[in-house]
Amino acid sequence: MNPDEKFTLITRNLQEYLGGDEMKKILQERDLKVYWGTATTGKPHIGYFVAMTKLADMLQAGCHVTILFADLHAYLDNMKAPWELLRLRTKYYEAVIKAMLTSIGVPIEKLRFVIGSSYQLSEKYTLDVYKMLAMVTEHDAKKAGAEVVKQVESPFMSGLVYPLLQALDEEYLDVDMQFGGVDQRKIFTFAEKYLPHLGYKKRAHLMNVMLGGLSGSKMSSSDPDSKIDLLDDSKTVRKKLAKAFCEEGNVDDNPILSFLKVVIFPIMSLQNQSTFVIQRAEKFGGNIQFEGFESVFNAFKDKKLHPADLKSGATDALNALLEPIRKIFESEELVKLTNEAYPPPPKAAPKAKVAKQDSAASSPKAAKATTPTAAAVVEDADASIVSKLDIVVGKILEVSAHPDADSLYVEKIDVGEAEPRTVVSGLRKYMTMEEMKGKHVLVLKNLKPATMRGVKSMAMLLCASNAENTVVEFLIPPANSAPGDRVFFKGHEGTPEPLLNPKKKVWETVQPDFKTREGDCVALWKGIEFQTEKGIVKASTLAGASIR
Numbered sequence: 168m169n170p171d172e173k174f175t176l177i178t179r180n181l182q183e184y185l186g187g188d189e190m191k192k193i194l195q196e197r198d199l200k201v202y203w204g205t206a207t208t209g210k211p212h213i214g215y216f217v218a219m220t221k222l223a224d225m226l227q228a229g230c231h232v233t234i235l236f237a238d239l240h241a242y243l244d245n246m247k248a249p250w251e252l253l254r255l256r257t258k259y260y261e262a263v264i265k266a267m268l269t270s271i272g273v274p275i276e277k278l279r280f281v282i283g284s285s286y287q288l289s290e291k292y293t294l295d296v297y298k299m300l301a302m303v304t305e306h307d308a309k310k311a312g313a314e315v316v317k318q319v320e321s322p323f324m325s326g327l328v329y330p331l332l333q334a335l336d337e338e339y340l341d342v343d344m345q346f347g348g349v350d351q352r353k354i355f356t357f358a359e360k361y362l363p364h365l366g367y368k369k370r371a372h373l374m375n376v377m378l379g380g381l382s383g384s385k386m387s388s389s390d391p392d393s394k395i396d397l398l399d400d401s402k403t404v405r406k407k408l409a410k411a412f413c414e415e416g417n418v419d420d421n422p423i424l425s426f427l428k429v430v431i432f433p434i435m436s437l438q439n440q441s442t443f444v445i446q447r448a449e450k451f452g453g454n455i456q457f458e459g460f461e462s463v464f465n466a467f468k469d470k471k472l473h474p475a476d477l478k479s480g481a482t483d484a485l486n487a488l489l490e491p492i493r494k495i496f497e498s499e500e501l502v503k504l505t506n507e508a509y510p511p512p513p514k515a516a517p518k519a520k521v522a523k524q525d526s527a528a529s530s531p532k533a534a535k536a537t538t539p540t541a542a543a544v545v546e547d548a549d550a551s552i553v554s555k556l557d558i559v560v561g562k563i564l565e566v567s568a569h570p571d572a573d574s575l576y577v578e579k580i581d582v583g584e585a586e587p588r589t590v591v592s593g594l595r596k597y598m599t600m601e602e603m604k605g606k607h608v609l610v611l612k613n614l615k616p617a618t619m620r621g622v623k624s625m626a627m628l629l630c631a632s633n634a635e636n637t638v639v640e641f642l643i644p645p646a647n648s649a650p651g652d653r654v655f656f657k658g659h660e661g662t663p664e665p666l667l668n669p670k671k672k673v674w675e676t677v678q679p680d681f682k683t684r685e686g687d688c689v690a691l692w693k694g695i696e697f698q699t700e701k702g703i704v705k706a707s708t709l710a711g712a713s714i715r
């Protein structure tokens with residue numbers, strides 16, 4: 168490969184890169200040195216294939232590739248990985264990433280793997296951190312981390328230090344360029360600005376596209392419906408892809424097409440294949456074949472390729488990538504590591520059966536049959552019906568009076584998604600707009616949207632109210648809550664339904680068992696506390712009150 172060909176391969180399918188001229192200049196003399204870092208937090212999902220595929224390109228183009236397991240960063244970012252679990256998480260990441268690379272045909276012995284804390288605590292590095300602390304403004308540090316570090320109400324200093332260390336890593340890993348998702352952009356430009364202040368060279372930056380989440384926004388480790396775990400079994404993969412957003416003829420907003428474009432086809436091309444086959448039964452017209460991504464893209468755009476067929480082809484291709492990873496993770500050692508690194512929530516209810524059995528849920532008998540003790544939970548899927556509700560923390564961004572109804576407000580609520588949701592609530596009798604604005608609240612996200620006097624409400628605010636219905640107040644999430652934090656009930660954890668089927672009356676079944684506790688106003692379902700990762704949920708003054 169000549170330098171131009173290398174450059175083309177290194178930069179293909181990227182969303183963006185900075186420092187192309189410098190890269191080209193170096194390529195005239197030698198191969199490039201690059202690193203990709205990952206904070207060892209939640210379990211990696213299939214979105215990571217995008218970066219792995221790119222690393223495969225880079226290796227093919229002669230690059231020296233380093234993978235950084237950024238363990239300290241996982242801790243600095245709001246303790247996404249708690250200190251005790253940090254080593255285990257790092258081991259898990261190492262095993263998963265290596266399995267992914269093997270699965271796409273990358274020879275892992277050609278890569279260098281480094282753990283962040285192995286050099287980030289050295290005297291020299293530490294002194295550089297202090298030097299940066301003395302010259303970076305709080306404003307710049309905050310801005311740099313805004314898309315990467317979890318944003319909370321009372322931010323910790325660790326989140327401000329995070330981008331500083333990421334910038335320094337470029338120097339200490341001795342590379343020409345850093346590669347990462349386009350979400351890293353602000354940290355990358357921060358590094359470009361500050362490394363020269365320390366007398367270090369400014370590096371080039373390469374950014375891959377982010378795979379859209381299956382349900383619309385970005386794929387997130389904390390939203391089980393938005394992501395496909397690398398260890399999901401083939402049936403689950405099929406089911407999740409079947410539900411993914413993929414509108415006929417729509418090529419602009421299509422996670423399935425993106426996945427084919429940035430993962431499947433590049434991997435095929437590295438293996439000198441270009442034919443993509445979608446298996447289809449004879450009675451539906453038999454298999455379909457495509458040469459290159461463009462031909463799939465065009466067929467879909469022209470509505471000659473149906474979403475169901477596209478999904479089916481993508482499912483098979485993805486399952487083929489995941490199968491070797493699943494195999495590797497069957498080993499006793501890795502099963503143990505997985506459980507230790509990601510301890511399952513205590514006494515989790517069996518998830519598998521929850522989905523199909525809810526028809527009986529509308530019968531009051533089924534709902535009342537269980538007692539609030541965790542022991543009663545097991546086996547009976549309906550006993551955990553509450554886990555079907557998708558209740559999350561929201562932040563009220565705006566409130567206005569409904570244009571056509573005296574009792575209603577219209578709010579814009581940030582529920583941790585790309586866009587705030589519009590919510591209509593009958594709260595005008597009970598509180599002022601000023602009392603609502605900026606508040607953290609609980610919202611139920613997966614009721615079927617309802618149009619109220621011409622305004623479509625995309626979620627429901629949960630409130631406590633007294634028996635006479637004269638006092639209504641918000642449920643208050645724990646301190647430091649952030650939009651999108653999910654509410655769960657100990658012993659009844661599960662995956663919420665994407666959208667509740669109104670006929671199954673899940674909300675109607677669960678709601679009568681919602682109460683605030685006598686004495687301390689803690690919100691309960693059948694005596695079990697409303698809880699997020701950060702603590703428990705309460706009403707401010709109403710005890711023994713209903714919740715709706």
Ligand SMILES: N[C@@H](Cc1ccc(O)cc1)C(=O)O
Nearest residue numbers: 204205206237240315333336
């Ligand atoms: N910021 C990266 C992790 C990372 C940390 C340190 C680095 O040097 C590089 C990358 C992420 O979001 O996962």
